[in-house]
Amino acid sequence: MMLCGSLRFSPKSPLTRLKVFDLLSLGFGGSLRSRRGSTSVGYLCSARNNAGLAFSQQIGQQTTPLSGLDDELLGYISGNKKATEVAHSIWKRIVQKGDTVVDATCGNGHDTLALLKMVADGSGKGSVYGMDIQNCALENTSTLIKESSDPNEVELVKLFNLCHSSMEEIVPKGILVRLVAFNLGYLPGGDKSIITLPERTLQALEAASRLLEPEGLISIMVYVGHPGGRDEYAVVQAFASQLLVEEWVCCKFEMVNRPAAPVLFLLFRK
Numbered sequence: 001m002m003l004c005g006s007l008r009f010s011p012k013s014p015l016t017r018l019k020v021f022d023l024l025s026l027g028f029g030g031s032l033r034s035r036r037g038s039t040s041v042g043y044l045c046s047a048r049n050n051a052g053l054a055f056s057q058q059i060g061q062q063t064t065p066l067s068g069l070d071d072e073l074l075g076y077i078s079g080n081k082k083a084t085e086v087a088h089s090i091w092k093r094i095v096q097k098g099d100t101v102v103d104a105t106c107g108n109g110h111d112t113l114a115l116l117k118m119v120a121d122g123s124g125k126g127s128v129y130g131m132d133i134q135n136c137a138l139e140n141t142s143t144l145i146k147e148s149s150d151p152n153e154v155e156l157v158k159l160f161n162l163c164h165s166s167m168e169e170i171v172p173k174g175i176l177v178r179l180v181a182f183n184l185g186y187l188p189g190g191d192k193s194i195i196t197l198p199e200r201t202l203q204a205l206e207a208a209s210r211l212l213e214p215e216g217l218i219s220i221m222v223y224v225g226h227p228g229g230r231d232e233y234a235v236v237q238a239f240a241s242q243l244l245v246e247e248w249v250c251c252k253f254e255m256v257n258r259p260a261a262p263v264l265f266l267l268f269r270k
């Protein structure tokens with residue numbers, strides 16, 4: 001397994017001693033945020049609070065509870081956690097209550113629901129804009145949201161039958177978003193011939209980059225095991241590679257000896 005791009009770790013480091021800070025401080029330049037701001041002993045980083053302050057990367061200051069993310073990352077490294085679980089854990093560190101976020105591929109709604117729980121705070125603030133080109137996917141998403149959320153939360157989700165290349169049409173003008181999530185490929189349990197397509201994905205990534213606010217994240221899960229998956233991988237890789245290093249931190253989680261395993265790209269806007 002290899003963490004490519006900006007995330008690297010020394011093969012000499014025993015996993016049991018590997019702290020999430022060791023990974024994240026390399027990849028994200030100290031800009032990931034804590035959602036809670038309470039303390040936890042043992043990490044060599046401190047976090048700013050929910051007002052949106054960033055890790056100070058200093059020893060001896062307030063520290064943050066990152067054990068959940070530690071577990072996910074170490075679980076991924078040891079083959080016990082999926083890339084989707086890593087993605088959700090990282091989203092939780094980026095997304096704040098009241099944020100606006102986008103699910104660019106709703107599918108069966110699992111990501112939409114996860115995002116809803118991250119932005120909803122009971123005050124009516126926060127929005128999840130979700131889209132899919134298949135009505136059945138939107139119906140599945142809608143059903144899941146209604147089954148798993150209270151009516152006030154349901155109100156925060158807006159679903160559209162729309163290609164993600166047009167996402168700028170549904171996010172209100174002047175609103176920037178904290179996170180855009182892509183989970184590419186086909187609808188699980190649905191028609192496997194209906195897949196995301198490289199050209200549209202590229203247009204959608206460009207749209208997402210225009211919508212994203214500073215310290216926001218574009219998260220892209222690429223399934224390379226199905227026909228066309230490798231073409232999408234190449235497009236995402238090329239898009240991420242050309243983003244300015246002064247403005248973006250781009251990395252990916254990729255299993256080296258499992259070539260069909262999904263690849264998680266994370267494009268963090270500084």
Ligand SMILES: C[S@@+](CC[C@H](N)C(=O)[O-])C[C@H]1O[C@@H](n2cnc3c(N)ncnc32)[C@H](O)[C@@H]1O
Pocket residue numbers: 104105106107108109110111112131132133134137162163164165183184185186187188194195196197200
């Ligand atoms: C892997 S699934 C998404 C899984 C979903 N995020 C979940 O949590 O269940 C990919 C979805 O992308 C949708 N899709 C394909 N092309 C699209 C496009 N151009 N714009 C938006 N959605 C698209 C498919 O219909 C499918 O439902």
